[in-house]
Amino acid sequence: MxxxxxxxxxxxxxxxxxxxxxxxxxDLRIERGEAFGLLGPNGAGKTTTIRLLATLTxxxxxxxxxxxxxxGQRDTDIRYNLGYVPQQLSIEGALTGRQNxxxxxxxxxxPRRERAARVDEALDAMDLLDVADRPAAAYSGGMVRRLELAQALVNRPALLILDEPTVGLDPIARDSVWARVARLRAEYGTTVLLTxxxxxxxxxxxxxxxxxxxGVLRAVGAPAELKAAIGPDATLEDVFRHHAGAALTDDNATEGGLTGVRNTRRTAQRAG
Structure with a gap:
């Protein structure tokens, strides 16, 4: 078979x-319907991998x-099945959420005849319908990220790629984003790849x-399996340190609306 x-x-x-x-x-395989994490220190090759999958490189x-x-051969078919939220800011602050x-x-x-309904569907999935006609520049950091998710969902993708989707968000905003991603998986069986x-x-x-x-795959498996391989009380941070040999850094970022998200991402990009 x-x-x-x-x-x-x-x-x-x-x-x-x-x-x-x-x-x-x-060598990497991601099954349909999985939530798959691609981890590693800055410069490990995560974003390059994502850009290759997204047909951007x-x-x-x-x-x-x-x-x-x-x-490289069926890129149009791939893009029809793909939703991508990059590290770089992908909204226009002068436009409303709906316009974005x-x-x-x-x-x-x-399809033109479906656009209005699809836009409302994506905004509703991210709980943004009530603020859809406000300029995006007035959104909080958490709302900005949810708006970017709405953009990525408007074509009902089978694969949703999220490149550091909660950088710069406070814990409440992070939880809000992930709750909506979890709902997408439960309702539509969406495959999620995240860094x-x-x-x-x-x-x-x-x-x-x-x-x-x-650039080398050091380990792959369920979080519990990877932790157990390190030791009985190991955390995923221990797994990271064991395989990457590099200290984790805390972004120490707080939610500051559109400007705060933009500045945080610029800083992250300059740092590599």
């Missing part, structure tokens, strides 16, 4: 920037398939975790 088609399959994925190898023969060596579609989501609906080629530096998030949210360090 043939093995079911996975949400994501990478074989021998290698990527270089000049002489620097960012990914070194990465061409594959140099190896193969990548998303729902069976090969990256409607803009993405056009970019993602949602985060918050080990508590990864521990609670992810069915399985892969840990990258210097």
């Amino acid at each position: 043939n093995e079911p088609v996975a949400a994501v399959e990478c074989h021998g994925l290698t990527h270089r920037y000049g002489e620097h190898t960012v990914l070194d023969h990465l 061409p594959v140099q060596q190896g193969t990548v398939r998303v729902f069976g579609f090969p990256v 989501v409607a803009w993405f609906a056009r970019l993602l080629d949602v 985060t530096h918050y080990m508590d998030e990864a521990d609670v949210l992810c069915d399985r975790i892969a840990l990258l360090h210097k």
Whole structure:
């Protein structure tokens, strides 16, 4: 019997920037419906992996398939099945929440006759309908992130990619974002791929975790399995330190609305 088609399959994925190898023969499989965490220190290759999966960066060596579609050959089919929330701010503060989501609906080629209903559906899923006609610049940090999720959901993606989705948010705003992602998985069976530096998030949210360090896959498995392999009282932070050999850093960021989120992400980008 043939093995079911996975949400994501990478074989021998290698990527270089000049002489620097960012990914070194990465083999990775993400099953449909999983919440999968991609962890590692800055510079580990997480964002490059995501950009390859999202068809934003061409594959140099190896193969990548998303729902069976090969990256580089069936990119349009992949994009129809994909929702992507990047680290970089992806909303326009001068537009209303509704206008931001409607803009993405056009970019993602949602049929014209369905756009208004899809926009409302995505805003409702993120509990933003009551503020949909306010300028996004007036949103709090948590609302900004939920608006970005609404943009990513407007095409009803089978795979939702979240690159550090709660950076810069306070604990209440973080919980709000994750509660809505959990609801999406429960209602629609959405596959979720996320990166985060918050080990508590990864521990609670992810069915399985892969840990990258210097472009090499160091460990993969369920959080409980990875912790048990380190020791009886190990935490996921212990697993991270064991495989990455690098200290975790606390973003020490607080929710400060649109400007605060933008500044936090700029700082993170400058830091690598």
